[in-house]
Amino acid sequence: MSFDLALENGTVCTGDRLFPANVYVTGEEVAVISSIREKFPARETLDCSGLFLLPGFIDPHVHLSLNLGRYTSVDDFDSGSALALSGGVTTLIDFLDPVSSLSDFEKAKKSRMQTAADSRIDYAFHVTLAGSPGFSAEEIAEAAIEARMPSIKIFTTYSSSSRRTGDGMIYRLLSLSRKLGFVLLAHSENDEIINEISSDYTSPTFRELSSLRPTISELSEVAKLALLSLDRKGQLYVVHVSSGETIRALSSMGVDWRDFTKLETCPQYLLLNNEPLEGEEGYLNTYCPPPRSENERLLLVSALQRGEISSIGTDHCPFLVQEKSENRADYSKMPNGSGSLGLSFAALNTLLNGNLVKVSALLSENPARIFGLFPKRGLLAPGSMANIAVV
Ligand SMILES: [Zn+2]
Numbered sequence: 001m002s003f004d005l006a007l008e009n010g011t012v013c014t015g016d017r018l019f020p021a022n023v024y025v026t027g028e029e030v031a032v033i034s035s036i037r038e039k040f041p042a043r044e045t046l047d048c049s050g051l052f053l054l055p056g057f058i059d060p061h062v063h064l065s066l067n068l069g070r071y072t073s074v075d076d077f078d079s080g081s082a083l084a085l086s087g088g089v090t091t092l093i094d095f096l097d098p099v100s101s102l103s104d105f106e107k108a109k110k111s112r113m114q115t116a117a118d119s120r121i122d123y124a125f126h127v128t129l130a131g132s133p134g135f136s137a138e139e140i141a142e143a144a145i146e147a148r149m150p151s152i153k154i155f156t157t158y159s160s161s162s163r164r165t166g167d168g169m170i171y172r173l174l175s176l177s178r179k180l181g182f183v184l185l186a187h188s189e190n191d192e193i194i195n196e197i198s199s200d201y202t203s204p205t206f207r208e209l210s211s212l213r214p215t216i217s218e219l220s221e222v223a224k225l226a227l228l229s230l231d232r233k234g235q236l237y238v239v240h241v242s243s244g245e246t247i248r249a250l251s252s253m254g255v256d257w258r259d260f261t262k263l264e265t266c267p268q269y270l271l272l273n274n275e276p277l278e279g280e281e282g283y284l285n286t287y288c289p290p291p292r293s294e295n296e297r298l299l300l301v302s303a304l305q306r307g308e309i310s311s312i313g314t315d316h317c318p319f320l321v322q323e324k325s326e327n328r329a330d331y332s333k334m335p336n337g338s339g340s341l342g343l344s345f346a347a348l349n350t351l352l353n354g355n356l357v358k359v360s361a362l363l364s365e366n367p368a369r370i371f372g373l374f375p376k377r378g379l380l381a382p383g384s385m386a387n388i389a390v391v
Helices: 077-086 102-118 137-146 167-180 191-198 206-212 215-232 244-252 267-271 294-305 321-325 344-351 356-370
Strands: 003-014 017-026 029-034 042-047 052-055 057-059 089-095 122-128 151-155 183-187 236-238 261-265 388-390
Touching: 003 029, 003 356, 003 388, 017 052, 017 356, 052 356, 057 344, 057 356, 077 089, 077 102, 089 102, 089 388, 102 122, 102 137, 122 137, 137 151, 137 167, 151 167, 167 183, 167 215, 191 206, 191 215, 215 236, 215 244, 215 261, 244 294, 267 294, 267 344, 294 344, 344 356
Parallel strands: 003 042, 003 052, 057 089, 089 122, 122 151, 151 183, 183 236, 236 261
Antiparallel strands: 003 017, 017 029, 052 388
């Protein structure tokens, strides 16, 4: 027996177990995991003494080469995937452009697949809906599943750019999600609250950005969607939860939301509060939802430690300093987004005090299970993909 690659003398961390082992790879798959004493010849052998081997991380929320009209997010699939690899991320899930018809969907699929062709790692896409779609919930769900993209993203806000999906469509999609086998991803902020508050500000300072999109606009919308999902026994995944208050409110509702609603947060909400918005370079910290108060950040970290968050996406969407800077006088023109792809492992390993079982669940097994990639990904075992993060 001879293998392509041997990773010997390391400690494997997969599922809820940590054990010393050698990992042997043939082609793209893990072939054998043996005890340390049992060794086999391989074309290339790496000594992993003192190192941990985890199933490669999955970042389920990135925006590479996202075309916003005036600007395009600066990392493409080549540079973005290199950055991902540097942090142990071996699978990315990006988004198709918003679609409002089935023919749009075919076009969006083709163009994003072409854009992604130079990725160094595995990738997939979520389908994104535009507002007032020209299809029924059944039609788009079936098209997405047939295209092997079983996750559909909706926005509850951005009516001004025609991306808001109404509650009726959300209700239908949640009703279908478990039966047909797809996940409904929701960017959850209350559109009307945000529009109402915006009219109070003619030119907000950067410090005021948190107030422009207040926590209650997130909290009220996430609570509503979680209740809808509970009622419909749906499969809901809330992207980029920014405030620990949102999760505290969910948990205080006294309903068992967790089987029907999974929560994602991002390294920037776990690590940063809204103080960087103050001062000279505040404009560089513009992303959506905005960073929150220190108290809300701490609540978010406790929710993470208690296991109330399922998955970490980075929402990686960086722009050049120049592109941010030339819009510093007018927030409404600012390209929103920041860069954190590849930072999730370091952030979580610190926040979870080196508990690799928890880190690996959040970065690998949970997103793999939620998005139908398990057990080929999210697991380190014979037959799984040889996507391995060595730390
Ligand atoms: Zn995003």
